[in-house]
Amino acid sequence: MKNDERDEYIPENTLSRRDFLKLTGGGILICVTFGEAALLQEGQRRMGGQGYPEDFNAYLLVHPDGRVTGYTGKIEMGEGIINSLPMELADELDVRLDAVDMVMGDTELCPWDMGTFGSLATRMFGPALRAAAAAARAVLVELASEKLKVPAARLATRDGVVFDRDHPSVKATYGELAAGKKIERHITPKPSPKKASEWTIMGKPVFRRDARAKVTGGALFAGDVRVPGMLYAKILRPPAHGATLKSLDTSAAEKVAGVRIVHDGELVAALHELPDVAAAALGKIKAEYEPSPSTLDDKNIFDHLLKVAPQGQVVAHGGDLEAGKAASAATFDETYLNSYVAHSPIETHTTLVRIEGGKATVWPSSQTPFRLKEEIAPLLGLSAANVRVISPFVGGGFGGKSAGGQSVQAARLAKITGRPVQVAWTRPDEFFNDTFRPAAIVKIKSGIDAAGKIVLWDYAVYYAGDRSAAHFYDIPNHRTVAAGEWGLGGGNSHAHPFAVGPWRGPGSNTNVYARESQIDIMAAKAEMDPLEFRMANLNDERMKRLLRVAADKFGWTAAATPSGRGFGLSCTDYNGTYVVTMAEVGLDKATGAVQPKRIVCAQDMGQCVNPEGAAIQVEGCCMMGLGYALSEEVHFRNGEILDLNFDTYELPRFSRMPRIEAVIVRDDEHPPSGGGEPAITNMGAVMANAVFDASGARLFQLPMTRERIKTALEAAVRT
C-alpha cells in the first residue's frame, strides 16, 4: 500500500513568485501585457483587485532542459482547460504537447486572474498565452541565429528545435538555447497567433492529461490536502435563512474528547483531529433560534419578485411596437417562470487554511483564487502579499464556487485556534449556503402577420439579467427590457430570501427557455414546422447554416406541431458561440414522465482548440441541463431550505440518459469562443418544445415536473 505511511499531501509548488521572477533556475521568461485588454482590467477593478505592480496577462518559462511551463490563474474543475491551454501554448511555441507543464490557480506563481467562469478561458486568456508563446519562439529564433550564425529569416522551428531551412542539420534545441541564460522579456504585442490552417496541435482531439490521476484516486482535491496539526471543523447551520441564534448550549459537545468548540459572532463550530468526530460533536450542540421573518415560499415567490422588481433597462430595441401590434394577425402574451436551482457539485465547498510565520496558505475548492486572497487577507490581519492560494483540482463548480463562504470560515477558525483548519461543508450545508440560480420571470408579447412573419417582440425579463435576452431574429418592431440581474441579490437586497449567483450559463438558461418557447408557440399558431418558421424569420446566415447542420444530423423532417413525434428544437447565440439543439422525447401521459431519447447538439464556437474537449462539454451541458429542465427545483418555506440532499433534489441520473451526439462545426473564420456553458442554455426550451410536440401541452414553468406536465396535459385537453 503506497499511501498508508504518508500523512501529508501537499501540492508540490515550492518556487515563490519572487524567486520565479528572478529566474533562479535560469531559462527564458516571457511576460505579456495586453494594453488593450480592457475587459480583463475592468474585471479586475470590479473584483476589487489591485493587481501587481508589474502585472502581466500571461507568462511562460522555457527551462534549460527544454521543457516549458505555462502559468495561469485559472483552475481545472472539469472544463478541461488543463488540456486546451497547453495545446495553445505548444502549438504557438512549436514544442511537443508533452513538453509543456501547466501551473494553475497558484496566486504566488500565476498571473492575476479574475476567475474561471463565463466560458472565458479560451476566449480571453488563450490569446494572451498564445502571444507569450509566439514571443518566446521569436526569442529562441533570435538566440539560434546568433549561435548558429544563420539569418533569423532562414530559421524555422519544430518540436522544440530551431533549424536552418536550407541545412536542416544545422540546428539547436530550445534547451540548448535556454541553458545558462537568464533572459526576461516583457512585451506588449499585437496578438499574431498562427492561423488555424497552420495549427499542428490545436484543432485535433486530445485526451485529458489529468485522467490517470483521476482514475487512480491520486488527484488531489481540497479535502485531500493534509498538513500536520490540522483540525477538521464542522459548522453549525441555522434552520432557516433569517433565523437568529437565541440560545446556545455547547456543554455536551465539549465533553467529547479532543474537541474544541468555537463561538465567534454568528460562527459556531466544532473542531477535532478527526472529521467525523467533529461532526458528531457538532450534533451535540443545542441551539435555539428566533424564526426567520421570511414568509416566502417556492409558490408565492414569483408574485413577490414582480412586486419588488427594480427598474428595467432597455437592452435592445428597434422599430415601433405600436406599428408591430397593428401589423399582427395574431398576438401572443405569455409569462415564463424559472425556479431556484442548486449547483450541486459532487465535491462540497471545502478549504484548508494554514497560518504560519505571518503568512497564510489556502487550499480551496474555488473558481476565484485571486479574489479569495483579497477577501481572506484582512480577516487574518495580513497583507494580501502574505496570503497564498494554491488551487487543487476542483470537483465541479458550475458558478457555485465563485463564492467561497467556507474559505472565510476556515480562515477565521485557523486564526482563532492557531491550528491549520479544514472546513468541508456537509451536503445540507452545501444546499443551505449555495448561491442558487435565481428564480426568474419572463413576459413576452409577440405577434405574427398572416404570412407567419414575426412583426412584434416585446420582451421583459426579471432577475435573470440581460445575457441572451436580446433576440437574434429578423423582427422589425422589438424591445428587450431586463430588470434585475442574476448576481448581487438581483439588484434588490430584499428580492430573494437567500443568496443567488451565477449558475452555468447565467441568465441565459431562463432567457433562451422563454424566447425559444415563444418562437415555437408562434410557429404552431402559424401551422408551420418550427425549423421552417425559424428559417423564415432569420437573417443570420451563420445560425441558418448551423440549423441545417443539426437538422441533417438529427434527421429533422418538416411537420407542424404538435406532431406527436416528441421533437424539439432550440437555438441560441451565447456570447458568440452558436448552438442548435434538437431532441426527441417520449412522454408517458399517465404519469407525466418525460424520457429523453436522443439529442443532437450542433455548436459553432469559431476556431476550436480541442474538438474532443468541446464535444465533452456539449455532452455534459445536455445531460446536466436535463436537470433544470425536468426535475431540479429548490423548495423552501419561510427561509428554510426543504431540499438538503439528493433524496429530494433530483439530479439527472443514468436512467434519464439519452443518446447525445455533439457536432462541433468547423469554423476557422471566427476567433475561438467559449464552450463550457453555451449548450446547456438550450435545454429548457428544447425539452419544453419536445413535450409540446409530443402532447400539445405547453409548459410555462421550469422544471417540467411530472405534476406540472400532468396539469398542462389536462389544460391542453380542455382547450
Place this chain on the structure above:
Amino acid sequence: MNQTIRFTLNGKPVSLAVDGERMLLWILRTELGLIGTKFGCGEGYCGACTVAVDGQAVRSCQTPVKTVAGKTVLTIEGLEKNGRLHPLQEAFMKHDALQCGYCTPGMILTAYTLLRSNPRPRTQDILDALENNLCRCGAHNRIVEAVQEAAAVMQGAGSHEK
C-alpha cells in the same frame, strides 16, 4: 469505545484500534490516508464514497468500520496491480469518461462490482448498476461506454470499437 478491528485492505492486512461505530469512509481517508474514496453527500445517495467489501459495492459513509472486520475491502487505490491499471481505469481514460473526476472512484468501484457478478452486462444492467451514482458534469454516456469496453477487454474479447 475503541476496539481492535482487522480486515484486508487492497490485498494487505490492516489492524486498527478505533471506535467501531465510526464510518469506514473517514477511517479510510483519515487514519489510513486513502484519499481516493470521496465524501459526497454523507447519507448514501450519491455513491462518491463507494468501495467494494467482499466484492459488493457499499457506501463507505454508511458503513460502520466494525462491520468490515474479517472482510476484504477494495478502494480505488487497490485496483492498480504491479503498475498496471485495471481495465476499467484504462477504459475510463480512453473514453474520457470523466470531467471533474470527483465521482470517478465511486463510479469505477461500482462498475467493478457489477462486472464481478455480471461479466457480460447488457447496457440496461450497466444503467441499473450505476443509477444511484451521481455525476454532475454529465459524463454518463462515456461512463457507460467505458464500462462496456472494460467488460469486453476482461472477457478477452479485446478492444471493441464502438
